[in-house]
Amino acid sequence: MTSVNDLRSSFVDYFARNGHHAVASSPLVPRNDPTLMFTNSGMVQFKNTFTGVEKRPYSRATTAQKCVRAGGKHNDLDNVGFTARHHTFFEMLGNFSFGDYFKDHAIELAWNLLTKDWGLPKDKLMVTVYQDDDEALELWKKIAGLSEDRIVRLGAKSNFWQMGDTGPCGPCSEIFYDHGEHIWGGPPGSPEEDGDRWIEIWNLVFMQYEQHGDGSRNGLPHPSIDTGMGLERIAAVMQGVHDNYDIDLFKALIGAAAAATGADVNGEGNRSLRVIADHLRSMSFLIAEGVLPSNEGRGYVLRRIMRRAMRHATLLGANEPVIHKLVPTLVREMGQAYPELSRGEAMITETVLLEEGRFLKTLGRGLQLLAEETRDMGEGAVLAGASAFKLYDTYGFPLDLTQDALRSRGITVDQPGFDAAMAAQKAEARKSWSGSGEAATDTVWYGLADKLGPTEFLGYETETAEGEVKALLKDGKEVASLASGEEGFAVLNQTPFYGESGGQVGDTGLLTGEGLTATVSDTQKHHGVFAHKVVVTEGSLKLGQPVTLVVDHERRSSIRANHSATHLLHEALRIVLGDHVAQKGSMVSADRLRFDFVHTKPVTEQEMAEVEDIANAIVLQNTPVETRLMGVEEAKESGRARPVRRKVWR
């Protein structure tokens, strides 16, 4: 049997042998695209290379790319557990040409790998082409020797690929594998195409255009190639199973989930076991990258995935937290290919356990309420939006969890009713806030927080990222642009700049875009909104503009060192003065730090010298610093009181 791990390297080796540069997977949280929630395919990290903005020292590349499709244009969350081939997290194998080869060689490379190196029988394969793409059709006939009845012309819905609302795009040609007539389903383009018999295994995109936000499209500098093959799907083919969840990797994860819950792998709970195995991967990979469960943005997608997995664990009879116990199995299976999983194992486990603890407190009562509200409902019934909202608001049930729970009974949720209840609650919160009498400038920030939601912070993972300008302020008022020489505040949808909080100063750096340079002299945080204090030095900064943010690395490194030093100092104080030394406050900047604590008597000079010696000795050990994400209580319990996210030394 060819294992998932072997297949991954076999693919990359094949393309490396054929002149491709093997490039590592990029992160799931895209650094180079402010519009994309998660990396949803292999081409995302090459987006700017296709458009010619970014030059690379190679014109052919190959990757095994981690992808999440849960939220945004490509969203498979609802399908997981119901089909043999959908995942929220999956790996995409791909080869890319940046103005090097085009359609003919792409088809030749793909066909040779599948039928020669991997030995798949030709009569099990079929392809699709974009309806007007006669050239691709002829090439398939010529290169693969396929007859016309094995080549299907399809429209834009399935055969024109686009990464998101903007970005490189083009017509595509997909390769399908026939799992055999014992499985229900039909060839692409037939009424039964959604069945699991004919499965798309590889998509070859002939990148030719760039889509813009205003609906216009222009040609790429050079025709290029972007291909994507789902590793799990091809593993199923190569392992002689038709179901992705029967491949070696998923067998291990499902086996672990069955052992932890006491469920029978072949019994009724199989669907729940699949959901848990799938969701375990997406949650672990996201947490490894620093995404934390929350109620907004990426964090909320993560929370939805986590809670859905947790509900399925309770369906299998687990009343205790179990999902976190599965992390070691995942690390064993995938940690070699993705070392960030091994590095983050303890942190992932802690984060999952914390969320399990939180949700299990209300899950049982929520399920009871749901059962009561739907007791007399039959197929086709609709649950009131207000009930779904109560489940969300009081019991922490994301809407799609409620929908998932009712789906097998054919009951749906009144979504407009749910949205209305949510809007009413927000309006209520606004009303009570405006009465609180805070300063006028704060009103502006509160309004922006309400309108835009919190800024996504990327700075634990990177010091450079793209963001989109969501609001600009000049003299406390919202404006549409800041011209050269003007000063104000810029809010973006995401940022690597640390916003001043918890006594740590905000980051400084640069903000650049087409013909634009602005310096950032401070970053503050207001109600979760990161305010970059900017002066435009060249061009103008406009609303809606994508910009590149670069943190002043040297200054950040000094701040980081001083931050770590507060922990060293705290530890040294505890050793010398006693365990009662708790942090009461601190101030961390690039050139100094202050640490406040309570001690019943003055610290003597000798004690001070001892504290210094201990802290310095640890500094001299030069131990690597690790970021850990924890809740406030947990951080306090661990004895080094620094809430939520912090650096600790070990």
Ligand code: SER
């Ligand atoms: N971008 C294409 C896809 O995701 C091919 O990689 O299907």
